[in-house]
Amino acid sequence: MDSYAANAIDVALFVLLLGGGFALDRTLTALVKDNFDDQLDYVLTALISAAEIRPDGEVALYRQLGDQRFLEPNSGLYYQIDGAGYEPWPSRSLWDTPLELRGPDDPEHFDSEPHFYNSAQIPGEPIRVVERTVILPGSETRWTFAVASETEEMDAQIQQVRSILIWSFAALGLGLIVMALLQIRYGLS
Numbered sequence: 001m002d003s004y005a006a007n008a009i010d011v012a013l014f015v016l017l018l019g020g021g022f023a024l025d026r027t028l029t030a031l032v033k034d035n036f037d038d039q040l041d042y043v044l045t046a047l048i049s050a051a052e053i054r055p056d057g058e059v060a061l062y063r064q065l066g067d068q069r070f071l072e073p074n075s076g077l078y079y080q081i082d083g084a085g086y087e088p089w090p091s092r093s094l095w096d097t098p099l100e101l102r103g104p105d106d107p108e109h110f111d112s113e114p115h116f117y118n119s120a121q122i123p124g125e126p127i128r129v130v131e132r133t134v135i136l137p138g139s140e141t142r143w144t145f146a147v148a149s150e151t152e153e154m155d156a157q158i159q160q161v162r163s164i165l166i167w168s169f170a171a172l173g174l175g176l177i178v179m180a181l182l183q184i185r186y187g188l189s
Contacts, residue, residue, distance in 0.1 A: 013176050021169045028161045036154045040130040041114050043067070044147045047079050051145070053138040059089060069093060076125070076150035083141040097122060101131055101144050110142065118151070126151050 043065065050061045059081050069075035073095040080099045081089040088098045100121050111133045119127050131146035 013173060013180065017169050017173045021165055025162060025165055029158050032154060032157050032161065036128065037116050040128060040147050040149060044114060044130050044132060044145060047147060048134055048145050051081065051136060053136050057139065058086060059083060059143055078148045080146050082144045099146055099148060101146050
């Protein structure tokens with residue numbers, strides 16, 4: 001009876017820890033991703049608010065964005081503004097690799113809210129992209145604004161959270177199993 005009860009408790013603890021660990025991993029991973037997306041959305045909003053239409057109908061920024069990485073080639077942080085009938089207007093950080101956005105060439109496509117997606121269009125550098133379609137004052141063109149960032153930092157944060165979870169739940173599980181075995185041994189004697 002002792003070994004049967006101990007095995008049942010061990011299995012129950014394992015199942016509960018596994019389920020709790022999985023739920024906590026999903027929650028914390030979602031929080032890291034949401035935080036990353038919020039930062040991209042903040043930069044996208046700053047990009048849109050800095051845009052204006054020049055007299056020739058082209059879009060331009062009346063002030064530069066504050067992050068220096070937009071000026072450094074292949075820095076991992078990029079923006080681009082596209083409009084039907086106009087050349088794409090990329091950040092210097094894109095250098096000679098413009099982003100392939102989903103919206104500018106499709107007249108039916110209009111993202112009035114930020115649209116997030118992952119992309120592998122920059123070789124060797126997975127990126128997260130947020131884009132939004134806007135009609136700027138003084139223009140009838142649908143402008144697609146996009147901000148992209150490499151996901152290496154986000155992936156490293158998720159890996160760190162998972163590592164902490166694994167070690168924490170392993171120590172907790174071992175402690176609970178030892179406590180259950182001690183309780184069974186001394187409780188039944």
